Each structure stands twice: as structure tokens, then as C-alpha cells.
Amino acid sequence: MKYSDLLADWLVELGYTHCFFLAGGNIMHQLESCSRKFTCIPVVHEVAAGIAVEYFNEVAGGPRAFALVTAGPGLTNIITAMAGAYLESHELLVLGGQVKVADLARGQVRQRGIQEVDGVDIARPVTVASKLMDKVVNQQTFVEWSQAGSVGRKGPVFIELPLDIQGAPVDREELAAKQEYLAPNVFRPIPNETLEQVCGLLREAKRPVLLLGGGIQRKTAAAVMDQLAVLGIPVMTTWNGLDRIPTEHPYYFGRPNTWGQRSANILMQQADVLVALGARLSLQETGFNWQKFIPVGKVVQVDCDERELTKGHPRVDLPICGDANAVLQRIAEKKLGDYSEWVEFCREVRGAISLNDPGNQTAEGYLSPYEFFLKISEMCGGNDVLVPCSSGSANTVAMQTFEQKRGQIAFNNGGLASMGYGLGASIGAAVASGGRRTLLVEGDGGFTQNLQELGTVREQKLNLKIFIFDDHGYASIRMTQRNYFGGRYVGCDIETGLGMPNWEKLFAAYDIPVMRIGPGFESDPEFLERFNEVGPRGFIVHIDPEQTYFPKISSRVTASGGMESNPLHYMTPDLDEELAAKVFRYL
Numbered sequence: 001m002k003y004s005d006l007l008a009d010w011l012v013e014l015g016y017t018h019c020f021f022l023a024g025g026n027i028m029h030q031l032e033s034c035s036r037k038f039t040c041i042p043v044v045h046e047v048a049a050g051i052a053v054e055y056f057n058e059v060a061g062g063p064r065a066f067a068l069v070t071a072g073p074g075l076t077n078i079i080t081a082m083a084g085a086y087l088e089s090h091e092l093l094v095l096g097g098q099v100k101v102a103d104l105a106r107g108q109v110r111q112r113g114i115q116e117v118d119g120v121d122i123a124r125p126v127t128v129a130s131k132l133m134d135k136v137v138n139q140q141t142f143v144e145w146s147q148a149g150s151v152g153r154k155g156p157v158f159i160e161l162p163l164d165i166q167g168a169p170v171d172r173e174e175l176a177a178k179q180e181y182l183a184p185n186v187f188r189p190i191p192n193e194t195l196e197q198v199c200g201l202l203r204e205a206k207r208p209v210l211l212l213g214g215g216i217q218r219k220t221a222a223a224v225m226d227q228l229a230v231l232g233i234p235v236m237t238t239w240n241g242l243d244r245i246p247t248e249h250p251y252y253f254g255r256p257n258t259w260g261q262r263s264a265n266i267l268m269q270q271a272d273v274l275v276a277l278g279a280r281l282s283l284q285e286t287g288f289n290w291q292k293f294i295p296v297g298k299v300v301q302v303d304c305d306e307r308e309l310t311k312g313h314p315r316v317d318l319p320i321c322g323d324a325n326a327v328l329q330r331i332a333e334k335k336l337g338d339y340s341e342w343v344e345f346c347r348e349v350r351g352a353i354s355l356n357d358p359g360n361q362t363a364e365g366y367l368s369p370y371e372f373f374l375k376i377s378e379m380c381g382g383n384d385v386l387v388p389c390s391s392g393s394a395n396t397v398a399m400q401t402f403e404q405k406r407g408q409i410a411f412n413n414g415g416l417a418s419m420g421y422g423l424g425a426s427i428g429a430a431v432a433s434g435g436r437r438t439l440l441v442e443g444d445g446g447f448t449q450n451l452q453e454l455g456t457v458r459e460q461k462l463n464l465k466i467f468i469f470d471d472h473g474y475a476s477i478r479m480t481q482r483n484y485f486g487g488r489y490v491g492c493d494i495e496t497g498l499g500m501p502n503w504e505k506l507f508a509a510y511d512i513p514v515m516r517i518g519p520g521f522e523s524d525p526e527f528l529e530r531f532n533e534v535g536p537r538g539f540i541v542h543i544d545p546e547q548t549y550f551p552k553i554s555s556r557v558t559a560s561g562g563m564e565s566n567p568l569h570y571m572t573p574d575l576d577e578e579l580a581a582k583v584f585r586y587l
Contacts, residue, residue: 003136004033004166006175007095010139012037014147014181016093017063018056018431020049024070026115027097029166031068041431041460043424044452046074050081051413051421052428054090059385059409059432061218066093072115075160079122080418082156084390086126087415088214088240091149092156094123100164101134119160128155133165139177152186153305187304190322195330197318198275198300202331205273207297207342207586208233210331211256213324214240214411215278215304220325221245225406227332232339234346236264238279239399239414246406247377253346258287259396262551262571263353263583267346269569270586272297275331278324280308281316284414287553290314292567296586302327349583355401357550359573366544367518369393369469373401375522376439376467379531382407385433389422389442390414393475393549398441400551409433419474420449423466427453430462435534441467444500445474451501454510457536464536466512471543473498479549484557493545507538514538 007030019038022045023031034040043049049067056065069078075096085092098104099113111117124130129148137145142159149157202208210233212221221244228235228245234253237244239260245252254264268274274294279285280303286293293299293314301316302324303309309319320327356370380386382405388398390413404410409429413421422442430438447468457464469475473493481489489496507514513530517539521527530537551571555563566572569587574580 001170001172002029002033002166003168003170004029006170006172007142007161008033008037010142011066011146014143015062015064016066018065019068020052020056020065020428021068022046022049022070022074024074024097026071026099026163027068027074027095027161027166029163030095030097030161034068041456043427043456045450046077047080047420048424048427048450048453048456050078050092050094051084051424052431054081054085054092054413055387055425055428056432057091058411059429063432064091065428065432066095068095070097070115071099071113071119072117075117075119075122079126080416081424082123082158083126084413084416084418084421085156086128088413089154090413091154093146093149094156094158096158096160097166098132098160098162101162102164104134104162119158123156123158126156127158130158132160134162136165136168136170136175138175140181143177143181147181147183151183187323187326188321190320190326194320195327198320198327199331199334199336201273201298201300201318202233202275202336205337206339207271208273208275208339209253209268209271210235210328211238211268211274211276211279212236212241212244212328213238213277213279215324216241216244216328217325218244218409220328224328224332225249231332231334231336232343233336234267234339234343236268238285240411241279242399242412243404243408243410246408247403248406251343253350255399256285256568257399258284258553258568259399260568261355261400262357263350265568265571266353266583267349269294269567270296270584273300274298275300275302277302277328279303280305281314282415283313286314287568288555288563288565289567295567345585352579352583357573359548359550361548363544363546365518366542366547367521369397369541369543369547370401372541373398374403377401377403379522380405380408380439383436384408385429385436385438386410387422387426387429387438387440388412389440389446390425391417391419391421391476392443392446393471393547394441394443394446394469396549419443419446422446423450423453423457426464426466427456427460427462430464431460435463437463437465439465439467441469443469443475444471444503445498448500451506454507454512458510458512462536463534465531465539466537467539467541468503469543470503470540471545471547473500473545475543475545475547475549478545503538503540512536512538514540516540516542518542
């Protein structure tokens with residue numbers, strides 16, 4: 001049989017059901033084989049294939065997808081998706097075409113084969129495994145390569161398939177695995193005494209907080225949800241853990257971050273014990289002024305990657321390398337203490353500080369992005385999927401204001417924070433969700449970078465509701481240029497030369513119904529009808545180009561030209577003295 005047919009069979013055995021691809025000559029054998037075994041979804045640009053696979057695998061909860069791209073530009077185009085998945089520890093298998101083995105340059109000349117680049121070396125820094133298959137390998141080797149990013153700290157895998165290797169005649173029995181593949185348990189066992197040490201700190205604590213990150217699996221969070229309600233410890237989530245705990249949970253107290261919820265930042269900073277589970281405590285989570293992270297308490301961090309525990313920021317009093325899910329399950333089983341006074345204070349702070357900061361200004365006739373997310377939160381049901389793009393104001397406002405419900409899936413890729421991520425991500429999420437209503441919210445600048453995938457949305461007839469924040473360009477860049485450079489705007493919007501489409505004409509070109517929405521949209525019969533219809537729909541959200549985005553962590557340019565940031569609990573604008581005295585009780 002042809003080797004590409006055998007590779008497809010092996011992928012089926014590993015649970016893969018979908019392939020996102022862009023065809024090309026150097027992948028022609030593998031594509032033909034995959035077309036017989038998988039649901040194959042063509043995209044217009046390779047980066048969308050990679051992003052769609054990443055989000056498919058996060059949403060599907062069982063079936064798996066991979067990306068298939070050709071050599072040269074096929075590989076270089078998908079690198080952004082691989083980098084995003086690498087930084088966020090998400091599974092992503094990319095099979096890439098390559099020229100025949102005899103035509104490989106192998107570093108002797110810049111290029112020998114047509115469209116040849118060294119994909120393996122290009123991909124290596126943003127993958128957990130990057131392999132050139134310059135000879136036929138057996139099933140055991142292929143499985144070990146392809147699944148290297150599916151265990152432990154997950155990440156992308158790139159396997160480069162020369163054209164003649166794809167088409168090589170092989171014998172199935174000779175290459176068959178000698179035994180069934182079992183995913184290795186790569187997590188370091190956590191000693192019982194270490195787990196008891198964590199529980200001991202929580203018993204002694206007066207103001208503990210559990211911070212759940214993306215390393216906590218959704219099934220783990222669902223399994224301990226009711227136990228956490230009995231435990232009585234305030235629970236918060238990172239942006240990557242957004243959908244692990246619903247807003248209505250009695251001990252949920254928000255999402256801290258440099259662009260996080262002010263009340264969550266204030267409360268977390270007053271914890272006397274913070275247990276961070278499956279959260280790498282990046283600068284986005286601790287603030288750039290990480291020296292003042294958890295200033296009056298101890299930090300326990302549980303992560304599967306030793307390097308995250310020893311990177312030097314923030315201070316970690318008890319680093320634990322292992323499976324954060326096991327630690328959460330152990331904590332949830334315990335009876336630890338009475339934190340009612342602390343919980344009552346947390347509820348007072350949450351009630352006193354609005355998710356839409358009163359310092360925000362929205363000009364008449366425009367829709368406040370904060371009010372948009374508060375309203376859309378109310379309208380969404382527990383079966384919906386939310387993709388709040390990955391960067392810019394649409395993303396940060398979502399993280400500050402969206403109130404998630406139990407059963408919803410919502411997440412983003414904030415490590416790379418790439419513009420243009422949203423549409424490909426929502427395609428993968430919508431395909432994986434099996435018809436569940438999927439919402440994409442993205443800024444006009446970001447959406448423009450991959451708007452060609454509207455064709456994929458149409459052809460796949462996805463139940464996708466696309467909300468575009470129309471504020472004439474790059475709101476975040478405009479805000480930076482206003483705050484730090486006196487409003488010297490350069491290439492940040494239509495007025496300074498940035499090309500934006502006529503949105504109504506764009507959606508019409510793809511035969512996708514579209515309408516503009518503004519204040520009062522939540523009671524507009526036309527909007528409600530389209531929002532609840534099955535199928536793709538576009539909504540252009542009328543956002544003030546001069547909209548303010550508060551609260552935020554302010555930074556100052558120092559005399560040396562560097563930047564100095566406030567700690568997490570001091571966000572701009574300042575609270576009035578009376579409110580500050582009330583909410584900063586333990587600082």
C-alpha cells in the first residue's frame with residue numbers, strides 16, 4: 001500500500017477525525033489519502049488551519065484534528081499558529097509537505113527543490129517536536145513523534161513529509177506497532193507530605209485564594225464544582241481558565257490580570273495564601289511589577305513544568321512540580337477551615353466595584369463595549385461557545401466583563417496575543433462544537449488580517465455569530481500613541497491611512513447576512529431574530545474611536561527610557577478615598 005494511506009490509518013487509530021488543510025503539490029499524496037479517512041475542511045490561508053485545529057482540540061473533548069500544509073510558504077504561513085499553541089501549551093499536530101528526499105538542500109545551498117525551505121529548523125523553536133521523515137518509519141516511531149505534544153505540557157508537533165516518502169510503497173504488517181500505544185504518564189508524582197503541606201497552609205490561612213489556570217482540565221473543574229462550594233475558599237481563574245468556574249458559583253471572585261477585573265486584582269493581592277494551580281504566573285498574571293505580587297501573603301504554585309517554577313518571577317514560597325489537577329482534587333476533598341469573614345469581605349468588594357468602570361466615556365450614539373459584553377452575557381445560554389479573539393480591546397473588555405455560565409466554553413490565546421486569530425479560532429470551535437451557537441468578538445483591525453476565511457464560514461454553514469468592533473482601526477495602538485506620545489497617531493486607523501473594508505459590502509460578497517448594532521441592541525427584534533437563527537450572521541458593533549478603556553495598570557516612562565508599572569491592585573483611575581479605604585482593608 002502507499003505510505004500516505006498507512007499514515008492516515010494510523011491517525012485514525014489515534015482518534016483523529018478532522019483535517020484542516022490547504023492543498024499543494026508537495027502534499028498531494030497525503031491529502032488524497034486523508035480525504036478518504038477524515039472530514040477535511042479547506043481554508044484560504046494556512047494560518048487559519050493551524051488556529052482552527054488548536055481551538056477544535058480544545059472544544060471537541062474527544063475527537064481530534066490536525067493540520068495539513070504544503071512545503072515552503074505552506075509551512076511559513078502556519079508558523080504563527082504554531083507559536084500561539086506553543087506559548088499556550090495547546091495540542092497542535094501539523095503535517096507538512098516537502099520536496100523529494102534527493103532534492104533536499106540539507107544546508108549545502110539555500111534551496112534545491114522547488115518551494116523548499118528547512119521547515120524543521122524553522123518550526124523547532126515553537127514546537128515540542130519537529131521531525132523530518134526522510135525515510136519510512138514504523139508505526140511506533142510515528143506515534144511517538146506525533147503524540148509528543150499530547151502529554152504533559154502540551155504543544156505543537158511538526159512532521160515534514162517528503163513527497164517521495166508519502167508515495168512510497170510499504171507493507172502494513174512490517175511497519176505495524178508491536179504493542180498498543182499507551183500515553184505515558186509524564187507528570188511527576190507529588191508526595192503526600194507535599195499535598196498535606198499545601199492543605200496545612202490553607203488551614204492556617206485567614207484569607208486564602210485558589211487561582212485556577214488553563215492547566216486545570218474542564219472535566220476536573222466540573223467534577224469538583226460542588227465540592228468547592230462546600231470548601232468555602234474564594235476561587236479565581238486566569239484568562240486561560242476562564243470557563244472553569246461559572247460566575248454564578250458562590251465562591252467565584254473573578255479574573256485577575258494586568259487587564260483584569262479590578263475587584264479580583266484587589267482581592268487576590270490581599271490573600272495571605274495564594275494557591276496557583278495550572279497557572280504559569282506570567283507577567284500578564286502578576287503584573288510587570290511582579291516584585292509586589294501577593295505582597296502580604298505566601299504563594300504556592302503547582303505546574304507541570306519545572307522551568308515555570310524556577311524562572312525567578314514572581315516569588316514562589318512553595319513550588320510544586322506535578323499535575324495541578326491532582327492537587328485541586330485533593331484540596332476539594334478536605335475540610336480546611338472557616339473563611340466566612342474573608343468571603344463576606346470578598347463579596348462586599350465585588351459588589352462595590354462595577355465591571356464597567358464609571359470612569360469610562362462613550363460618546364453619544366456609540367455602544368459601550370463594556371455594556372455590550374454585559375448584555376451579551378445575559379443573552380447567552382449555557383450551551384454557547386465564546387471566542388473573544390486574542391488581543392486588543394475586544395479581548396480585554398471581554399475578560400473584564402463577560403459573565404460566563406456553567407456549561408459554556410470560552411477561551412482565548414493570549415500568550416502570543418496575535419491580531420487576526422479570532423476568525424480561524426471560531427471556525428475550529430464551531431466545527432468542534434457540533435452546531436452549538438459560537439460567538440466571535442473581534443476588533444475591526446484584527447478581523448481584517450484574516451477576513452478571507454469568511455468563505456470558509458459560508459461553505460461550512462457554521463452556526464457562528466460574528467461581532468466586529470468597528471472603531472476605525474487599531475484601538476489599542478491608538479490608545480498607546482495617545483497616552484505615551486501625545487496623540488501622534490501613526491498608521492493606527494482609517495484617518496491615518498489604515499485600509500478598512502466596507503463591512504456591509506464585505507459580508508454581502510460572501511452571502512452572509514450582516515447588520516449594524518448600537519445602544520439598545522438587546523431589545524431590537526431584528527437583532528434577536530438573527531442572533532437566535534441557525535447559521536452564520538455578522539454584526540457590526542458601533543464603537544466610539546475615542547472610547548476609554550478602564551480600569552488598567554498604568555505604566556510610566558522613566559528618565560532612563562524604561563517603563564515602570566503599578567502593582568496589580570493599583571489600577572487607573574484611582575478609587576476615591578472612601579472606597580479605597582473600604583476595599584484595601586488588608587493592604
